[in-house]
Structures are given as structure tokens and as C-alpha cells.
Amino acid sequence: MxxxxxxxxxxxxxxxxxxxxxxxxxxxxxxxxxxxxxxxxxxxxxxxxxxxxxxxxxGLNQLGVKGPDAANWLSTAGVDVPADLYESRPLPSGGRVVRFGAHEFFLEDGIAGSKASELSEQLGFGAEQVYRVEHQxxxxxxxxxxxxxxxxxxxxxxxxxxxxxxxxxxxxxxxxxxxxxxxxxxxxxxxxxxxxxxxxxxxxxxxxxxxxxxxxxxxxxxxxxxxxx
The missing domain is CATH 3.30.1360.120 (Probable tRNA modification gtpase trme; domain 1)
Structure with missing residues (x-):
């Protein structure tokens, strides 16, 4: 760290x-x-x-993603994707992912986690039909x-x-x-x-x-x- x-x-x-x-x-x-x-x-x-x-x-890193392939993209990246609207699931190494819509997700890293920031860097590289949603x-x-x-x-x-x-x-x-x-x-x-x-x-x-x-x-x-x- x-x-x-x-x-x-x-x-x-x-x-x-x-x-x-x-x-x-x-x-x-x-x-x-x-x-x-x-x-x-x-x-x-x-x-x-x-x-x-x-x-x-x-100060926690945040990421929003949406699009028809967002759930599959997150799952392929090792995220436990929430099935139901507004359900949350833990991210690897801390943090949470919340389903905000049928094809929209909000991710926030934990104190020692980096999954959201890692995915933010990967977004756009071969991720078709997955789009960034800015969160501050x-x-x-x-x-x-x-x-x-x-x-x-x-x-x-x-x-x-x-x-x-x-x-x-x-x-x-x-x-x-x-x-x-x-x-x-x-x-x-x-x-x-x-x-x-x-x-x-x-x-x-x-x-x-x-x-x-x-x-x-x-x-x-x-x-x-x-x-x-």
C-alpha cells in the first residue's frame, strides 16, 4: 500500500x-x-x-457504467454483478457495486481496494456497448x-x-x-x-x-x- x-x-x-x-x-x-x-x-x-x-x-474512487453489455463486461472482469434493481454486492478487496438500472451500475472502491479505478482505466478498450457515467x-x-x-x-x-x-x-x-x-x-x-x-x-x-x-x-x-x- x-x-x-x-x-x-x-x-x-x-x-x-x-x-x-x-x-x-x-x-x-x-x-x-x-x-x-x-x-x-x-x-x-x-x-x-x-x-x-x-x-x-x-475520497473513494467511483465509477458508473451503463449499456447493454455492462453486466457482462463487469462479470468478465470478476465483479459479482447484482441481479436485482438497487441490490449491492461487495467488490474484490472491498467496496461495493450497486445496480442503479436495468443496464446501469455504480461502483465505489473500499479503503484498500482498487477495482473501480482499475475498471475505469480499462473502460473503452474493447468494451463495446459499455459507457462511462461520471460520478463525483x-x-x-x-x-x-x-x-x-x-x-x-x-x-x-x-x-x-x-x-x-x-x-x-x-x-x-x-x-x-x-x-x-x-x-x-x-x-x-x-x-x-x-x-x-x-x-x-x-x-x-x-x-x-x-x-x-x-x-x-x-x-x-x-x-x-x-x-x-
């Missing part, structure tokens, strides 16, 4: 909430060309996940024992009844999001994808609620041991 310390390199993707994280004393690291705040100055000591933990993962979504991850309480205050869906592993298009604090319920370190978690122009507003709304419930904003190193903290 190629890891470089501060400062964040100009070539790396910049989080839309970079300034908010800088104000919290973020320690930035570039991992395989992707930049993350791995630790924050006011983050609690230790490795435990707080009651509610909010983490920015907007902000990615937030909410987890912890009280993450359900955060969602109850910001979203009209009862996630106690939601089907894990399936993306849901909804509004969180008034902002349109694609939301994926999942599990991180045996804890309920919610991955939010949204337009980066709305990211600073939604981030601050979530921070207020998370902290009111005894939770904390955390760096990516707290939740993912693959990323050295």
Missing part, C-alpha cells in the same frame, strides 16, 4: 467538506492516490466506535449503536424494517441521497451518497445530531484498520 503523509497532494480528489475537517485538525493521508482524513484532533482516544460515528469517505458523489458513513436514532431524526424511512444491502433513494435532512444500510465492525451503518454541492450543509446537520446523541466525528482510520491511523 502506497501511503504518503501530509500535506494532501493537489492531484488527489479533494473532499467537499475538506475545510470542515481541517477545522477539526484532520491528519490527511494519501493512500493509492486517494486522500482521507484518518484522524481528527478532537477524536476520542482508543479504538472503540462511539455511540454514533460520522466519517467522511468522499460525496460519501458519508454513519455507524454506531445510535446511528438508527440519527436516521430517525433526519429521514422518514424506518430503517429497522429496511432490507440491508439494498440502496434506497430518499432525503436526509432535506437532501436527496442514495443510502445503503450495511454493517461495519458488527455495527449498523449507513453509507450516504449525495451531490457534493450539498455536502457541507448535510455534514453540519448530521454533526449536530450525532454530537447531541453522545457521538463523534471520526477519521477513517477509526473505522477501517486497513488504513493506518
Amino acid at each position: 502506497n501511503v504518503a503523509m501530509n500535506p494532501a497532494p493537489a492531484a488527489a480528489r479533494r473532499s467537499p467538506i475538506h475545510d470542515a475537517l481541517e477545522a477539526r485538525g484532520a491528519e490527511w493521508r494519501d493512500v493509492n492516490g486517494t486522500t482521507f482524513a484518518v484522524r481528527l484532533r478532537d477524536e476520542p482516544a482508543g479504538d472503540d466506535i462511539p455511540a454514533a460515528a460520522l466519517c467522511d469517505l468522499s 458523489d460525496a460519501t458519508f458513513l454513519l455507524t454506531g449503536p445510535r446511528s438508527l436514532d440519527v436516521m430517525a431524526q433526519t429521514c422518514g424511512i424506518d430503517f429497522r424494517e429496511a432490507n440491508g444491502g439494498r440502496a434506497i433513494f430518499t432525503r436526509v435532512a432535506g437532501v436527496s441521497c442514495a443510502l445503503l444500510p450495511e454493517t461495519i465492525a458488527d455495527q449498523q451503518a449507513f453509507r450516504l451518497w449525495l451531490d457534493p454541492s450539498y455536502a457541507p450543509y448535510l455534514w453540519e446537520e448530521l454533526v449536530v445530531i450525532v454530537e447531541s446523541l453522545g457521538g463523534h466525528v471520526v477519521g477513517a482510520g477509526r473505522l477501517f484498520p486497513d488504513l493506518p491511523a
Whole structure:
């Protein structure tokens, strides 16, 4: 794993909430060309996940593909292709692939994964009827024992009844999001994808609620041991 310390390199993707994280004393690291705040100055000591933990993962590499041969192209490349609309499946070495349409898929690498970025480089070389869909979504991850309480205050869906592993298009604090319920370190978690122009507003709304419930904003190193903290 190629890891470089501060400062964040100009070539790396910049989080839309970079300034908010800088104000919290973020320690930035570039991992395989992707930049993350791995630790924050006011983050609690230790490795435990707080009651509610909010983490920015907007540096993850993303790729959208669509077209009549998209599913076959992904499958040939070793991707476990979701069969149903909005179903998600894990990518090799971490990350997720979600079916957004009959012939459209969204891929996002994990912290230590590179499948989406590898496929992005291959797209267009002999891939007929497979087309790129640009994605620059902000990615937030909410987890912890009280993450359900955060969602109850910001979203009209009862996630106690939601089907894990399936993306849901909804509004969180008034902002349109694609939301994926999942599990991180045996804890309920919610991955939010949204337009980066709305990211600073939604981030601050979530921070207020998370902290009111005894939770904390955390760096990516707290939740993912693959990323050295």
C-alpha cells in the first residue's frame, strides 16, 4: 500500500467538506492516490466506535457504467454483478457495486481496494456497448449503536424494517441521497451518497445530531484498520 503523509497532494480528489475537517485538525493521508482524513484532533482516544460515528469517505474512487453489455463486461472482469434493481454486492478487496438500472451500475472502491479505478482505466478498450457515467458523489458513513436514532431524526424511512444491502433513494435532512444500510465492525451503518454541492450543509446537520446523541466525528482510520491511523 502506497501511503504518503501530509500535506494532501493537489492531484488527489479533494473532499467537499475538506475545510470542515481541517477545522477539526484532520491528519490527511494519501493512500493509492486517494486522500482521507484518518484522524481528527478532537477524536476520542482508543479504538472503540462511539455511540454514533460520522466519517467522511468522499475520497473513494467511483465509477458508473451503463449499456447493454455492462453486466457482462463487469462479470468478465470478476465483479459479482447484482441481479436485482438497487441490490449491492461487495467488490474484490472491498467496496461495493450497486445496480442503479436495468443496464446501469455504480461502483465505489473500499479503503484498500482498487477495482473501480482499475475498471475505469480499462473502460473503452474493447468494451463495446459499455459507457462511462461520471460520478463525483460525496460519501458519508454513519455507524454506531445510535446511528438508527440519527436516521430517525433526519429521514422518514424506518430503517429497522429496511432490507440491508439494498440502496434506497430518499432525503436526509432535506437532501436527496442514495443510502445503503450495511454493517461495519458488527455495527449498523449507513453509507450516504449525495451531490457534493450539498455536502457541507448535510455534514453540519448530521454533526449536530450525532454530537447531541453522545457521538463523534471520526477519521477513517477509526473505522477501517486497513488504513493506518
